Amino acid sequence: MRTRKTLTPVDLAHARSVAVRAVEEAGTLLHPRSRGELVVRTKSSTGDVVTDLDLAAEELIVERIREVFPEHRIISEEAGLLDAADETWTWLVDPLDGTNNMAIGLSNYVVGIALCENGMPVVGAVHDPVRGETWSAVRDQGTRGPGGLIVTSPPRAEPHGAVLAWSQGYACRDDDVARALRVTLESRARRVLQLWAPLLAWVMLARGDIDGFVGYRAEAVDLPAGSLIAREAGLVVHDFDGFPFDDRFDRPHDRSFVAGHPRAIPELLDMVRAADRVTIAGLPG
Template sequence: MVPREPGTAAMREVAVAAAEAAGSLLWSGRRDHAPEVRGKGLDGDVVTDLDEAAERVIIKRIRAAYPDHTIVAEETGVHEAGGSRWTWLVDPLDGTNNIAIGLPVYVVGIALCRDGLPLVGVVHDPERGQTWSAIRDVGAEGPGGARAVPAAPRVSAAPLLAWTQGHEVSRGDPRARALKLALEARSRRLLQLWAPLVSWLMLARGDIDGFVGYRAEAVDLPAGMLIAQEAGLAVRDLRGHPFDARIGRPAEDRSFVAARPELLDRILDWVQAGHELERELSAAWPPGE
């Protein structure tokens, strides 16, 4: 197949080159010195000097290739460019909290959207030296250029799942707690990696069976989700409806269930059980009591 949008293949190459250049900086920087860690916001999130350096590398490369495109970057926000219909989303280091504690679980994520709809997604893993990418309606590619496909169904009766939630979701959020309880009780394991793009890659590779997100972060969601969808995974909202992937939607519309098609209904049933558990807990312990 060939890209349906003229120039899309070239745009993917720019994104791949930018992600890999940033990944090289992160890989060498993590070994050269202990990262400088600072608090970011009021929710306990952090940022390091490596995030900022990698972001500068990516923005410079995108701006050189497409000076009229808008860029939305994790650390420096919106870089406007004349109301362009093209928007790049840049997460220079997804997994900053892991880096801060010396855990080498992180990736670089870049997505390109046209009129708000993700068209290109790239995720680079510096530790593995692997890059995954996708173009909407064309397919996903993994390391070595091989087209990515979901793994065969696992023998285990209990699927292995991953979980993510947005930074602004509090520890006591009743829906998040109920959903996690329901999923943990029914799955073989519920992974919480502090790096959602890593979970998307694991899903696309077949390392895990499903991925559930609650009020997911806006910048890193499109790249990973597009790769998973183009690799043949199904993605729905928490009610089981087709997921609206357009950017700019509020946090409550960025909750999702992703899985191989044959497992999707089963995991959605578990999500529904989480909603029922939330109502039961609310009835037993009303707010303020």
């Protein structure tokens, strides 16, 4: 078993400022160029793509982190693991969350970074280049948005149901469980958004734009920053069994979750459990 080594303590407020600077600079790089001609290539059998802008934003972010924390590990969406001496601290970088959207001309994309201590996210930052807004959090110190510290209000009673976001990992496109979950959510919610930019969904949840977020086998790189921002805004995240979600990125599990205000969680869990009674055709089993 590999022994973790730690070299220096980290000032989390300073780490937040580094993360915010990095995502905002990456956003400044991305936004004006997103409307131009992109170099796009497929990077997996699931149809996921990467562009020249993903790589440029990634290079910029890694450089900004290395300038201040050269001893920290980095795991980035495109480059993978960039190892270093201090194994206690790991930065997770999603340089362009929503690449598939950008590639077809949709402006739903963000930049996200998390800093994890022994696998646990302690700093998160997400920047929306289109809106020019940044959201960031430090564990146990709250979430900051454009107007300062925020606390998400309880969901309003909606006679026609909740507005939810849905996300699934790229590896489960043909997954029967994912299909059953979507059928159930769409039959019981007012609207289900599939943004193909999970970090944007987390920010919308923290802002109070949507009532809940359901994820099935989420990707490890973009989840921690978003879940931390939501938690620190007063929201909660549970696994499908109803237990508090373990958001350590290096713990092997399927990373399925429901997230929302504490008052919304029972209904979200009820929807998830109802999916067990749904066949692929969307009929009761």
